[in-house]
Amino acid sequence: MPIEIKMPALSPTMEEGKLAKWLVKEGDTVSSGDIMAEIETDKATMEFEAVDEGTIGKIAVPEGTEGVKVGTVIALLAEEGEDVSSVAEAPVADAPKAAPKKDEAPAAKSEPAPAPSPTPSPAPAPAANDGDRVIASPLARRIAENNGLDLGSVKGSGPNGRIVKADVEAAKAGGAKPASAPASAPAAAPAASAGAKALLDERIPHTIEPLSGMRKTIARRLTQSMQEAPHIYLTVDVKLDKLMALRAEINSMLSKKGIKVSVNDMLVKALGKALVDVPECNVTFAGNELIKYERADVSVAVSIPNGLITPIVQDANGRSFSAIAQATRDLGARAKEGKLKPEEYQGGTASISNMGMMGIKQFTAVINPPQATILAIGAGEKRPWVMEDGSLGVATVMTATGSFDHRAVDGADGARLMAAFKDYVENPLGMIA
Incomplete structure (x- = not known):
């Protein structure tokens, strides 16, 4: 009896996905661990590995098919000794049908071709x-x-x-x-949907680009956040000079190990420490309940092709600067490659988004549900500053804005978090004392 290969749930929240590409074809033999397909989830394109051994008898869902529900049979695997041709003819319930290609009429149904006689294997292709x-x-x-x-x-x-x-x-x-470039004429652009037609100004040259699964998820979750979570914004200016001086010393000591700590790594730890000091902000609103976390797992916003993902630095309050630096480099690199595991980007207790490296002076961020706190970091710049002795000088200053879910976090508690964060950044030895 053939083994059913079903659309996997590659994340806890995944309900459907796009079967982006098959890496095997009917008749191929696969073993456990072989990469069979690329599947686009709501967060990334991930590789799907074979679990069982056998021969691909039938591909039920063609590559490029979107909206394939988790649990849908996408292929049939013939076990050892099983007739592959009989598997190819086996019906598959509820399998999505392949749309005919453009300018191609549906092929007439024909009897399966007889199996070809064995031929010598060709030389390996380059x-x-x-x-x-x-x-x-x-x-x-x-x-x-x-x-x-x-x-x-x-x-x-x-x-x-x-x-x-x-x-x-x-x-x-x-x-x-x-x-x-392909010799054939380029494929026609996708037609505008009814929703797009209602908004489209056809006088302007344009293209229609379908949303990726990730972009659809971003749109849905951020709309949900703005509609359901009443945001309150609190802003502080933070002096960076002591933190930058400490960073220079730390990096000098770590240079032999090939580790380099960024300002953002130190800000992640400062937020983690502040969240533990002000646990009222390290929470999740859950209807009639409030979830309070005892550890700060900070999600760090990372821009990737076609979207944004928030890999999590676990125990940001307790890890050293060098450990956070190594974690953020690894997570960021694998995020851009689409190699993160679901548990590495889903969850977390609060988020940080740093657009200072892009020259943005100040901005407000949308809360990353189900979290209740996100910190938006602007660029550090030289500004006039009143020094501790009352004299006027110049300091390196950045603007940080906290967004809080007002259902869970009172303004006074949000202000305490911002004050704690500011104190850790301006007196960074407090993070390692």
Whole structure:
């Protein structure tokens, strides 16, 4: 009896996803751990591994299909000794049907072709190429696309000749052949939906771009946040000179280990310490209940292609600056590669978003539900400042704005958190004392 391969739940909140690409075809033999497909969730494009061994007897959901519900049968796997042709003819309940390709009439139903006679295996191709399909990781494809590289000319070093990041980087350095434009006419742009037509000004040149699963989730969650959580905003100016001086000393000591602490790493710890000092802000509003956390797990906003993700620095209040630096580098790199595990970006007790590196002086951030607190960090800049002795001088100052869910956090408690955060940044030895 064939084994049903079902659409997996790749995150606790995932209800449906897009079957972005199949990396196997009918007739291929797979073993446990082999990469079978790329699935686009609400947060990232992730690889789907085989659990059982066998032969792909039938692909029930074609690649590119959106809105595939978790638990839907997407393929059938023939076990050892099972007739693959009988599996290919087996019906699959509720499987999404493939839409006919543009300018292509539906093919007439025909009897299955007889199995071909064995032929000698051809010599290995220079790239992981199966007909017109190149087997490559999502990151490798993205890098190749951004650099105009033709994946067909890249030799893969991964399993079964799969092209990985290192292969594309090496090809880029060695001058691989640029991707050529297809000979056929470009595909027609997607037609505007009824909602888009109602807003569209057709006098202006335009394109219609369907939202990715991630962008849909961002839109839904932030709309929910602004509609359900009454935001209150509190702003403070924070002097950075002592923190920057301490950072220089720390980095001098860590240079031999190849670790470099950023200002943002130190701000993550300052927020973590402040959240523990003011636990009234380290909470989640849950209807008739209030969840209070005893540890500060700080979500750090990271911009990635097509969206935003918030990997979590666990125990930000208790970790050293160097440990936070290593965690943020690792999480940030894997976030951009789409390699984060769900537990690494879902949850957390509060968030921090730093746009100072982009030159933004001040902004307000939308609360990341179900959290109740998010801190928006602006750029540090030289400003006139009244010194402790009353004299007028120049200091490096940044503006920080806290957004709080007023259902859970009173304004006075939010003000206490901002004061605690300011004190840790302006007196950073308090974070390591």
